[in-house]
Amino acid sequence: MAKLRLRPHCKIQTKLPQEEVLDLIREKLTEEKDTVNGQVVQAHAFLRIPEKDPHYWSPELHVWVREQDGSTIVSGVVGPNPKIWTMFMFFYFVVLGLTFFGGVYGIIQWQLGMDAPFLWSIPAGIVGILLVFGAASFGQNKGKDQMLLLRGFLDRAIGVEE
Structure with missing residues (x-):
């Protein structure tokens, strides 16, 4: 992996x-x-x-x-598990959606010469994506042995040489 x-x-x-x-x-x-x-x-x-x-x-x-x-x-x-996969996809889409719309709103405010605190949604969104990705990578690493067990089972089942 x-x-x-x-x-x-x-x-x-x-x-x-x-x-x-x-x-x-x-x-x-x-x-x-x-x-x-x-x-x-x-x-x-x-x-x-x-x-x-x-x-x-x-x-x-x-x-x-x-x-x-x-x-x-x-x-x-x-x-x-599909429930966990769905939860992570939900987190990705929420963070990306908030980052996108907050960033667009912040850029519009900035272009109009107004205070643009919503521009902070861009770096906050990057941090959010990194946190979700880090949690997913942690989980993938935690399940690595079981993943190899499943792959080994498939190889043994269809007779693939290891």
Whole structure:
């Protein structure tokens, strides 16, 4: 996880047919139910940390499987619980919205030669975005071991060499 990403991605290409890949994931979920919980629905798999091990920052791995050009592409996106993801997106949009509208209002006041205290919304917004991003990065780092566990499970399920 050297790169800073909001939601890390993975992509695996295999010669196995799509249904076989999904069956392998189903079988592995049954075998390792103490390690990883999840379900397979149509061409998607949702992998989670079991009820006994999660914490606030526990990641989930959403996998989708599609056939393309004679091979099967297994794509995955790691992210927090959807409620937490929604909360962070809400914080980002609120901070960005307040920064934008406060900044525009402050610039208009400044252009009209008035006192422009709303210009402070620009540096305050930058600090706000950095705080939200820092909290998200902290959570991502806290869930790193579980993220690697989910990715390792996926690799083992479809037989990828480590």
